[in-house]
Amino acid sequence: MTDQELIWRIAGGSGDGIDSTSRNFAKALMRSGLDVFTHRHYPSRIRGGHTYVEVRAAEGEVRSRGDGYNVLLALGDSFARNPQEDAYYGNEELKPLTENFDDLREGGVIIYDEGLIDGEQVEEVGLHEKAEENGWHVYPVDLRAIAKEHGREVMRNNAGIGVMSTLLNFDTSYYEEIIGEVFNEEIAEANRKVIEQGADTAEEFDEHPALQMPTAEEPDAEQALVSGSDAIAYGALDAGCRFISGYPMTPWTDVFTIMSQNLPKFGGVSEQVEDEIAAASLAIGASHAGVKAMSGSSGGGFALMSEPLGLAEMTETPLVLVEAMRAGPSTGMPTKPEQADLEHVLYTSQGDSTRVVFAPGNHQECYEQIRTAFEIAYEYQIPTILIYDQKLQGELRNVDRSFFDRDPDPDAGSVLTEAEIEEAAHHNSGKFLRHEYDGEKGISPRTVPGQKGGRFLTTGNEHNPAGHISEDPENRVLQMDRRRGKFEYIREDLDEKGNQTHHGPEAAEYGIMTWGSHQDTVFEAVDRLNDAGHSVKALGVSDMMPYPVEEVSAFLESVEECLVVEMNASGQFRGLTQKELGRFGPKLSSLLKYNGNPFEPAEIVDGFESSIDGEDLAATNMKYVPAAGD
């Protein structure tokens, strides 16, 4: 166990204030100068059901969830169903305690609310034996009673914070400062008293754990605590997006909510509509009329967007979609992460897919790549999709505040002004030639309704330069080649952006490739592997389409073998890589996980070592798929 880092879990039922407490806690640690990173585990229920949030904090870079955790604040589930009866789902009241035994490190700390979880129950689940076995320090405290004495029951989380302040030597001044910012004075004062009494109560314990809170110098640069969803929404707003349409679906709802709450302040509009077919179609309509627009969903809703997506491809209407993956197929596991929608996003909709797809690897890339998605979509008149997952959307991490100090992008792309329309090509009847063959980089500039002299026709049918339906073979090939020919220029633009991220020693023997949200976890694993004497480097790929063929080829050429890490059961990214490169098959093996929980860095370390040693991973949550040629 590394004592320099804290990995703190607060566990309770949905509705017990787990989310808000962990957010305040993470922010307090960030203000104190620590790097923080959170991981959220929750059920698809409004009230009750075991949920926890992990906050990992240390001095120095923290960029991923860690390995297990070392401090548990178990509140018990105050919304549990029939806690006194045996149920199919087990004793829910106790789950915030019992479900967290497996991952607690040796020497770890458990603080639980004995106001909700009584001693008899704890005996039944064998906590004391387990504690002895693992060297855990267990502190039962009646948090409920403390909370009720000074305020309301829901404040028991802060009673727990108070207990921690004594046991772990946690300075609560930043935490209390935040309490003062989020609550009115009366409630804040009650919470402060709860914290104080929690701290006093813990003085009763003679024995304190060896583990103490990490501390740090105050940071040089002001930090901001953001989620992946925040980063995507803020990137979209700064990209000049002023219209969003959507339908709620976990985990995409977060981006939709953040946009909906902020668009009115930014002079934009959000539309919650009847379904995702409408959502994508509205974004197309708004974009057609001249507004930078987006929509999005998770896998199931994105399936409904399949046909409008094709319409945007065919009519060359700029469109930005986001797809927040969760475990599938079908309704799957609504609140659990997975990366199994890659092929869905790349290929859904009839015909040859003509879209650009980005998979950002962390929060900063979320912000930057959604901005790029708007740039490309509006310049090249092509749909662009940002694919991310439940993991990245909800993880909070600190980012330098100055990172967001960017200028907004009001450029509507390849749209003509009325003065330019006068000069542009028209059919002799006065109709603007919207889909001309010979535009630069395949781009035929567009006009928008209401502009004088700009009227044109467009259609999801194949069409001629004037936008009229045409099944002429020569026209067909010219239009297809022009639309698909944009990829070459888009690839050039993306190479300049450098969306792929390299990590580790350049002259390494082995490679690990990943895409999307596991990038920084893989990088942490790579650092550990190199520290342990291995020679490994990593590549996090973000451009899914058009694929960065040259860059990935060079990477694969430089290594003996490459392990592809992704969170799905069929190795979709590895398959894409083999399809795009047409070689390197014998070098590529897969490390897969699809049980609903993201990889921990140690798992990737184990997976890598097992793969080179040819060991079996059957006893783990992971699966190894060896190389199989092209």
Next chain:
Amino acid sequence: MSAFSAIGEDREIEQDEFTPGIEPQATWCPGCGDFSVLKALKQAMPEVGRTPDETLLCTGIGCSGKLNSYFDSYGFHTIHGRALPVARAAKVANPGVEVIAAGGDGDGYGIGGNHFMHTARENHDMTYIVFNNEIFGLTKGQTSPTSPKGHKSKTQPSGSAKAPLRPLSLSLASGASYVARTAAVNPNQAAEVVAEAIEHDGFAHIDFLTQCPTWNKDARQYVPYTDVQDSDEYDFDITDRQEAGEMMYEVESKLYEGEVLTGRFYKDDRPSYGEEKRATGEMPEQPLAERYFDEDVEWERCADELIDKHT
């Protein structure tokens, strides 16, 4: 100056301006009711004073969708059933644009039924024309949502077991604020109704009976027809929701007994969606589309507006 100078332009407008130089002659079957929709629309435009460059016509898929090819304006021939969500967002994006959507009975009442309900409910200031020929024409004669019970087709060889959908009642229940039915065989009424619908400030729905001489030969040619506003037999208040609803029920029932009743059935002057949304503060006064052409707009920055709460 507005970046959209076609909007609100004050000039004489000729009906011919709406005839495109490409494909001026429609290719619908001889005797098709769709010709009448095109004609009525062309007649209505000068009447309401809107030009091709300030009009957006969005269509669905089917014979009705060809309307875009034969009517010159900004045109977006979308996909089956989805003309309404595309059209209504264009209205939100730029309220100065005159937005008209059109599709068939399968397009609007079948595959796009959900969008029909919700667009009506939202009461966008736009016009929706449904070419109702009680059949799927372009796919060669399958039973449609408005085909009568017992209708035989290749896909319902023993006759449809389903009663037809009631488009007017559905429209009223969903929230349309102007509901009318006209018929291809009644061009004068059709042009008047289309003009009224365009001028109406809200979601105006026209169920336009368009005979299909090729695939629905058995169907009536929608003659003789009665205009309920011209008939002494019918007396109801089109601003009274209950009376309108009863009248619609009768009109729909009578169609399947062979009697064609047309006219205006409902009109409500409640505020349109744009007005309602602006009143909540969630839609700006300046059209969204304008700001991309307006150099005086100060673009908001997340760094200034939103990051503080994260620190």
